[in-house]
Amino acid sequence: SSLSKEDLEPVLQQFKTTLIGKNVAQNIAEKIVQSVGASVEGKRLESMKSVKSAVREALHDALTRLLTPKQSTEVLADIEKVNAIERRPFVIVVCGVNGVGKSTSLAKTCFYLQKHGKKVLIAACDTFRAGAVEQLKTHAACLNVELYHQGYGKDAATVAKEAVRRGTEIGVDVVLVDTAGRMQHNEPLMRALAKLVSVNQPDRIFFVGEALVGNDAVDQLSSFNKALMDFQKVPNPRLIDGIILTKFDTIDDKVGAAVSMVYTTGQPIVFVGVGQTYYDLRKVSTSVLVNALLR
Amino acid sequence: SLAGQMSETMRKLQGSDKLTEKNVESSVKEVRRALLDADVNLKVVNSLIKDVKARALGEKVLEGVKPGQQFIKIIYDELARIMGSEATPLARKDASAESPTVILLAGLQGAGKTTAAAKLALYCKSEAKPRRVLLCACDVYRPAAIEQLKTLGASIDTEVFAMGTDVEPERIAREAISYAKKNKFDTVIVDTAGRQVIDTKLMAELKRVKNSVTPDEILLVVDAMTGQEAANLTRAFNDAVGITGAILTKLDGDTRGGAALSVKQVSGRPIKFVGVGEKVEKLEPFYPERMASRILG
Numbered sequence: 094s095s096l097s098k099e100d101l102e103p104v105l106q107q108f109k110t111t112l113i114g115k116n117v118a119q120n121i122a123e124k125i126v127q128s129v130g131a132s133v134e135g136k137r138l139e140s141m142k143s144v145k146s147a148v149r150e151a152l153h154d155a156l157t158r159l160l161t162p163k164q165s166t167e168v169l170a171d172i173e174k175v176n177a178i179e180r181r182p183f184v185i186v187v188c189g190v191n192g193v194g195k196s197t198s199l200a201k202t203c204f205y206l207q208k209h210g211k212k213v214l215i216a217a218c219d220t221f222r223a224g225a226v227e228q229l230k231t232h233a234a235c236l237n238v239e240l241y242h243q244g245y246g247k248d249a250a251t252v253a254k255e256a257v258r259r260g261t262e263i264g265v266d267v268v269l270v271d272t273a274g275r276m277q278h279n280e281p282l283m284r285a286l287a288k289l290v291s292v293n294q295p296d297r298i299f300f301v302g303e304a305l306v307g308n309d310a311v312d313q314l315s316s317f318n319k320a321l322m323d324f325q326k327v328p329n330p331r332l333i334d335g336i337i338l339t340k341f342d343t344i345d346d347k348v349g350a351a352v353s354m355v356y357t358t359g360q361p362i363v364f365v366g367v368g369q370t371y372y373d374l375r376k377v378s379t380s381v382l383v384n385a386l387l388r
Numbered sequence: 389s390l391a392g393q394m395s396e397t398m399r400k401l402q403g404s405d406k407l408t409e410k411n412v413e414s415s416v417k418e419v420r421r422a423l424l425d426a427d428v429n430l431k432v433v434n435s436l437i438k439d440v441k442a443r444a445l446g447e448k449v450l451e452g453v454k455p456g457q458q459f460i461k462i463i464y465d466e467l468a469r470i471m472g473s474e475a476t477p478l479a480r481k482d483a484s485a486e487s488p489t490v491i492l493l494a495g496l497q498g499a500g501k502t503t504a505a506a507k508l509a510l511y512c513k514s515e516a517k518p519r520r521v522l523l524c525a526c527d528v529y530r531p532a533a534i535e536q537l538k539t540l541g542a543s544i545d546t547e548v549f550a551m552g553t554d555v556e557p558e559r560i561a562r563e564a565i566s567y568a569k570k571n572k573f574d575t576v577i578v579d580t581a582g583r584q585v586i587d588t589k590l591m592a593e594l595k596r597v598k599n600s601v602t603p604d605e606i607l608l609v610v611d612a613m614t615g616q617e618a619a620n621l622t623r624a625f626n627d628a629v630g631i632t633g634a635i636l637t638k639l640d641g642d643t644r645g646g647a648a649l650s651v652k653q654v655s656g657r658p659i660k661f662v663g664v665g666e667k668v669e670k671l672e673p674f675y676p677e678r679m680a681s682r683i684l685g
């Protein structure tokens with residue numbers, strides 16, 4: 094027998110509910126389940142197999158394909174290329190809404206790069222929030238790395254530019270740029286981020302999002318990209334290159350934000366934050382994610 | 389009139405003179421979709437719809453109203469009722485009390501506790517009968533957390549009691565209360581480190597802080613954009629330390645804030661304030677009806 098729309102509908106609904114319960118944004122759960130339904134409709138059902146297991150298998154494959162990065166997310170090779178050929182530091186900017194873990198992820202990334210022999214400079218470009226510079230000073234001291242800052246109130250794009258100049262001067266391999274948290278529809282703050290990016294043309298822009306976020310994940314990512322697209326006055330505006338997904342240790346198995354974010358941007362999850370110490374930065378395992386989603 | 393009788397018969401034939409499973413079906417779908425889109429927890433959505441249907445089905449349809457519209461109105465009223473019938477005030481001991489009113493803030497990492505502590509301090513100082521507020525820095529883990537609170541305190545001309553990061557939080561809290569008594573502060577607001585409930589050591593610490601100062605208010609600080617996990621984390625904090633209320637932060641974003649419903653439904657405790665911006669004056673009392681319409685979209 095071949096799978097009909099009627100056979101599939103209740104099973105697809107059930108899987109959609111499962112994904113929503115796992116914190117996948119509703120619209121995205123819907124789209125994924127619809128496309129899986131379309132891909133198996135009319136196919137022959139193998140003997141001894143239920144409709145549910147046929148759909149589950151197709152969904153497993155679809156999610157695996159979605160979450161598997163299209164190209165390597167290993168940033169070390171790219172850093173080495175830029176250092177060797179262009180003879181300048183590789184610049185990484187982190188951005189995202191308030192409190193998601195940008196500064197902590199930046200410090201963890203610094204630790205990771207240092208473990209791989211890279212010389213790093215941290216740039217304190219959150220020039221607004223109380224204690225932001227002191228927070229980075231503490232990390233820089235623990236990591237034994239230089240912090241470039243101009244305190245509070247200065248224009249972040251300019252501080253970033255001078256940090257990169259300093260980094261070039263002292264011959265670092267990587268400059269890590271921290272930015273202030275900002276709500277995705279706060280136009281002045283989004284314009285300021287676009288300016289920092291267009292002035293400094295970073296090699297990577299990592300969006301930091303937390304695994305706890307619900308449906309807002311979709312709006313955060315699409316709005317950040319739209320703002321970067323609209324507010325940079327350049328022909329080829331730099332957009333989000335990758336995602337750091339934080340607080341993965343706080344969600345039990347509700348890993349759906351990973352799906353929402355990757356689906357919305359088409360960009361990969363570069364790192365996952367699994368705690369508050371420097372060791373708590375991991376590469377994401379696609380199979381671990383997919384299994385958590387479907388159990 | 390005959391025309392009136394005709395339309396009455398039509399209504400009875402269409403089954404639209406009482407709310408039925410069939411005539412509210414598409415509204416149920418719409419409501420379910422809206423609530424899930426607003427990040428209300430799936431289980432909370434299902435039990436809310438089940439409860440409302442149980443009560444609403446069989447009810448007479450009001451004149452001039454479609455059954456679906458009436459169902460949505462019933463859902464809206466139920467949401468507003470769950471959220472709380474009116475704004476709930478912050479604890480405040482009588483002026484003659486021997487010891488200060490103690491407000492303890494707790495919640496997950498990055499929810500907005502430290503900022504909320506300063507916002508609450510400003511709120512208390514701006515009340516009709518202004519309070520004398522002392523802030524207490526009990527986050528001994530996060531880099532520069534004490535500096536953050538001190539900077540915020542300075543910006544609102546409010547003293548911050550701190551003992552550095554090498555003293556246990558329960559002792560810092562206890563000494564803050566003695567300091568408050570000596571210096572005639574009537575309200576102490578205690579900021580704590582972000583923590584998860586599965587972290588047994590940190591939850592034990594939170595209980596020790598609670599036991600050392602017996603707070604009049606334990607407020608769970610929750611980020612409005614929290615997704616499906618909001619219900620679990622609320623239940624867990626409530627089971628562990630017993631919350632008296634919540635503060636929902638970052639509502640200046642576009643998120644519909646369904647976490648509010650999950651928090652209220654799971655803990656039975658009111659949301660007392662909402663954070664609507666980064667600046668220290670961006671704190672508002674919680675208005676249940678406004679939240680209900682925001683969630684329903």
Ligand SMILES: Nc1nc2c(ncn2[C@@H]2O[C@H](COP(=O)(O)OP(=O)(O)OP(=O)(O)O)[C@@H](O)[C@H]2O)c(=O)[nH]1
Pocket residue numbers: 189190191192193194195196197198219222225272273274275339340341342343365366367368369373497498530582
């Ligand atoms: N459990 C857990 N906590 C994390 C993780 N990443 C960051 N945090 C915590 O989240 C809180 C906020 O982290 P920050 O790095 O200050 O976040 P931020 O995005 O820089 O915040 P703003 O600059 O204020 O917007 C801190 O308590 C961190 O320790 C993680 O992967 N797991």
Ligand SMILES: Nc1nc2c(ncn2[C@@H]2O[C@H](COP(=O)(O)OP(=O)(O)OP(=O)(O)O)[C@@H](O)[C@H]2O)c(=O)[nH]1
Pocket residue numbers: 191192222274276495496497498499500501502503504527530533580581582583637638639640641662663664665666670
């Ligand atoms: N836009 C907006 N930002 C907020 C609001 N409340 C807090 N924030 C921001 O959210 C971020 C985190 O706030 P904190 O007060 O440091 O959070 P916390 O819970 O103390 O964090 P930990 O101590 O690390 O657990 C900061 O960037 C704050 O400025 C709010 O209502 N709106």
Ligand SMILES: [Mg+2]
Pocket residue numbers: 195196197219225271272273274
């Ligand atoms: Mg930061």
Ligand SMILES: [Mg+2]
Pocket residue numbers: 501502503527530533580581582
């Ligand atoms: Mg804090």
